[in-house]
Amino acid sequence: MPFSDWNGKMSEIKKKIQSFLPGGAWTQLHDTSYLPPEHSDVVIVGGGVMGLSVAYWLKRLEKPRGAIRVLVVERDHTYSQASTVLSVGGIRQQFSVPENIQLSLFSFDFLRNINEYLAVVDDPPLDIQFNPSGYLLLASEKGAAVLESNVRVQRQEGAKVCLMSPEQLRNKFPWINPEGVALASYGMEHEGWFDPWSLLQGLRRKAQSMGVLFCQGEVTRFVSSSSHVETPSGEEVTLKRVHEVHVKIDHSLEYQPVECAIVINAAGAWSGQIAELAGVGKGPPGTLQGTKLPVEPRKRYVYLWNCPQGPGLETPFVIDASGAYFRREGLGNNYLGGCSPTEEEEPDPENLEVDHEFFQDKVWPPLAQRVPAFESLKVRSAWAGYYDYNTFDQNGVVGPHPLVVNMYFATGFSGHGLQQAPAVGRAVAEMVLHGNFQTINLRPFLFNRFHLGEKVQEHNII
Amino acid sequence: MVAPRAPLHLMAPVWNRGTRGIRGLSKAVAPEGSQRKERSLLQFLADHFYDVQALREYLLRKQVLKVHQKNRPFTHIKEHFGPHAAGAYFILKQGGAVRFQGKEWIRPNARGRFSLDFLTFPAVPVEAVDASGSAINYHGLDSLLTLKELQSLWLRHCPHVDDWCLSRLHPLANSLQELSLAGCPRISERGLACLHHLQNLRRLDISDLPAVSNPGLTQILVEEMLPNCEVLGTDWTQGLGLGPEEQSQDTASPVPA
Numbered sequence: 038m039p040f041s042d043w044n045g046k047m048s049e050i051k052k053k054i055q056s057f058l059p060g061g062a063w064t065q066l067h068d069t070s071y072l073p074p075e076h077s078d079v080v081i082v083g084g085g086v087m088g089l090s091v092a093y094w095l096k097r098l099e100k101p102r103g104a105i106r107v108l109v110v111e112r113d114h115t116y117s118q119a120s121t122v123l124s125v126g127g128i129r130q131q132f133s134v135p136e137n138i139q140l141s142l143f144s145f146d147f148l149r150n151i152n153e154y155l156a157v158v159d160d161p162p163l164d165i166q167f168n169p170s171g172y173l174l175l176a177s178e179k180g181a182a183v184l185e186s187n188v189r190v191q192r193q194e195g196a197k198v199c200l201m202s203p204e205q206l207r208n209k210f211p212w213i214n215p216e217g218v219a220l221a222s223y224g225m226e227h228e229g230w231f232d233p234w235s236l237l238q239g240l241r242r243k244a245q246s247m248g249v250l251f252c253q254g255e256v257t258r259f260v261s262s263s264s265h266v267e268t269p270s271g272e273e274v275t276l277k278r279v280h281e282v283h284v285k286i287d288h289s290l291e292y293q294p295v296e297c298a299i300v301i302n303a304a305g306a307w308s309g310q311i312a313e314l315a316g317v318g319k320g321p322p323g324t325l326q327g328t329k330l331p332v333e334p335r336k337r338y339v340y341l342w343n344c345p346q347g348p349g350l351e352t353p354f355v356i357d358a359s360g361a362y363f364r365r366e367g368l369g370n371n372y373l374g375g376c377s378p379t380e381e382e383e384p385d386p387e388n389l390e391v392d393h394e395f396f397q398d399k400v401w402p403p404l405a406q407r408v409p410a411f412e413s414l415k416v417r418s419a420w421a422g423y424y425d426y427n428t429f430d431q432n433g434v435v436g437p438h439p440l441v442v443n444m445y446f447a448t449g450f451s452g453h454g455l456q457q458a459p460a461v462g463r464a465v466a467e468m469v470l471h472g473n474f475q476t477i478n479l480r481p482f483l484f485n486r487f488h489l490g491e492k493v494q495e496h497n498i499i
Numbered sequence: 500m501v502a503p504r505a506p507l508h509l510m511a512p513v514w515n516r517g518t519r520g521i522r523g524l525s526k527a528v529a530p531e532g533s534q535r536k537e538r539s540l541l542q543f544l545a546d547h548f549y550d551v552q553a554l555r556e557y558l559l560r561k562q563v564l565k566v567h568q569k570n571r572p573f574t575h576i577k578e579h580f581g582p583h584a585a586g587a588y589f590i591l592k593q594g595g596a597v598r599f600q601g602k603e604w605i606r607p608n609a610r611g612r613f614s615l616d617f618l619t620f621p622a623v624p625v626e627a628v629d630a631s632g633s634a635i636n637y638h639g640l641d642s643l644l645t646l647k648e649l650q651s652l653w654l655r656h657c658p659h660v661d662d663w664c665l666s667r668l669h670p671l672a673n674s675l676q677e678l679s680l681a682g683c684p685r686i687s688e689r690g691l692a693c694l695h696h697l698q699n700l701r702r703l704d705i706s707d708l709p710a711v712s713n714p715g716l717t718q719i720l721v722e723e724m725l726p727n728c729e730v731l732g733t734d735w736t737q738g739l740g741l742g743p744e745e746q747s748q749d750t751a752s753p754v755p756a
Contacts, residue, residue, distance in 0.1 A: 158545060158555045158556060167662060167689060169689070170693065350691070350695070368713055368720060
């Protein structure tokens with residue numbers, strides 16, 4: 038009988054009808070839904086927490102609604118090497134630079150009200166699993182004065198940090214051995230750790246609902262035009278403007294040129310390469326044209342261990358004077374921790390292989406000395422992730438490039454990008470939409486400082 | 500945290516117990532036939548028409564603003580009558596009850612009115628606050644944290660008290676002796692970890708917290724964290740595999756006097 042396969046035919050007919058109704062993917066020739074659009078106002082290179090935050094804030098601050106077309110290009114849709122998801126997920130205000138403190142305070146506020154900012158109708162509320170347990174920074178004799186002045190700056194900006202002597206430390210946390218500690222600073226509020234993957238998913242979901250387009254591909258080329266301008270002092274400067282971004286599709290030679298007005302470099306550990314593609318740093322060294330973006334990938338290890346007699350529920354995120362850190366993970370006496378290597382011991386960032394010797398030699402001894410219970414522990418797992426390390430002063434680069442006029446940076450945070458992402462996203466969106474920073478003044482973080490040599494050195498980097 | 504894992508189970512605690520408003524409709528607690536049809540019609544409209552979506556978002560925002568409005572501080576009372584009176588007024592406005600040192604409990608009546616006698620003795624500190632069931636949230640705690648001699652705080656079944664609110668309670672560490680958080684849908688073990696600042700706490704009630712993943716283990720850890728405190732929670736055997744009839748018996752947690 039002709040209609041024996043009625044159900045099969047019906048579903049095919051339904052599919053065909055759905056495909057040419059508005060919203061369906063119907064092209065007369067072939068399906069190109071995996072390609073990015075041909076035109077986009079803003080192209081964000083990098084779909085990690087920084088790029089998504091910029092996308093979200095661009096759509097949120099735009100006037101009128103729906104005015105700006107935003108495209109986020111992310112090379113790796115599984116985020117297997119992205120710094121965001123491999124991060125330990127801490128947020129703290131205990132920095133030395135006031136702008137960092139303000140960024141982190143706003144980001145905390147954002148995380149606290151995340152379901153007001155990122156609410157999507159009909160979707161369940163986000164739970165970022167925030168542990169408001171605070172950070173505990175320990176300083177030896179050498180670092181005590183710096184710690185105290187930092188705490189003063191932090192309190193001025195509104196952080197709730199208190200100083201503790203070794204005696205008070207022993208009373209509050211009996212599992213700590215305060216030998217060698219001269220002073221400790223304990224953040225009581227607005228600090229803790231959370232799940233970066235949920236934040237990423239939440240931002241992505243909200244951005245998608247606001248109309249941001251996502252594309253999986255790699256940026257391989259920027260097509261730009263130059264114009265020569267003479268400065269008042271008679272020098273000739275070449276200003277560049279990016280017109281097209283070539284996005285190459287995975288496992289294929291096919292690429293799509295996306296015409297764009299603004300490019301945002303939020304590529305994390307690979308921002309240096311993206312900047313080079315755009316022509317940043319092509320010039321004689323020592324000039325503004327020859328100043329490269331000093332962001333490079335640095336590998337950092339994180340270890341997860343189990344210690345049955347370890348510190349209890351009240352454990353904050355402890356950063357020892359030696360640079361080793363740890364925090365509680367879950368309720369099963371598991372702890373996450375690591376240590377930043379010195380310049381000489383920097384591991385090769387070629388891949389994300391873990392060096393277990395590093396734990397035995399550099400992480401375990403200082404932690405076992407600080408917390409005697411850690412003398413017997415068992416490492417359960419370990420992973421490695423990249424810092425988008427700013428070799429100049431370990432602080433972020435935010436804002437436009439002076440010569441490549443429509444490229445904006447949001448990168449180089451050297452390990453504290455996740456906790457500042459919501460605030461930096463807003464700052465970059467303000468810069469793009471209004472031309473200046475309106476809420477938090479991030480002028481010290483502009484690109485110019487690399488050429489002028491003005492370091493904004495952050496001392497509390499872990 | 501750990502390297503990327505498969506779809507995270509977003510805990511969706513039941514906030515709005517009523518089905519008032521469009522948001523209540525969208526979170527059909529007991530999806531019956533007609534409610535489901537209404538929800539999918541609304542969802543269908545919102546998916547296809549920007550106006551409906553904007554309207555729903557607007558109504559959502561209005562609900563949030565309502566809670567914020569309820570939690571505004573009363574600065575003029577604070578300036579004229581002091582922090583204790585301001586805190587008491589705030590709590591009474593929310594529908595809670597207040598007890599001053601040496602006096603009886605003051606409660607608003609069924610119509611929400613209460614006597615303003617306490618404004619006549621501004622120097623008497625507030626000793627006990629019962630804000631159970633009120634809409635107090637993170638900002639509303641501003642009014643409570645100035646009550647430096649508060650001994651007993653009850654926040655039972657408060658829908659907007661969450662982990663962040665618990666991290667704010669440390670200024671009350673010197674005086675607070677009794678704290679009850681029973682039935683708050685948004686509190687999890689992560690917020691309970693902040694309670695270690697409250698070293699003078701003698702009674703803590705953490706029963707019936709739906710967002711706590713491991714009630715038995717959490718209770719043991721909290722007891723270890725606060726050695727001088729009597730922790731009332733669920734029976735520690737609840738986490739173990741029990742039959743359905745035994746489980747329903749155990750969930751009747753001891754109610755503090």
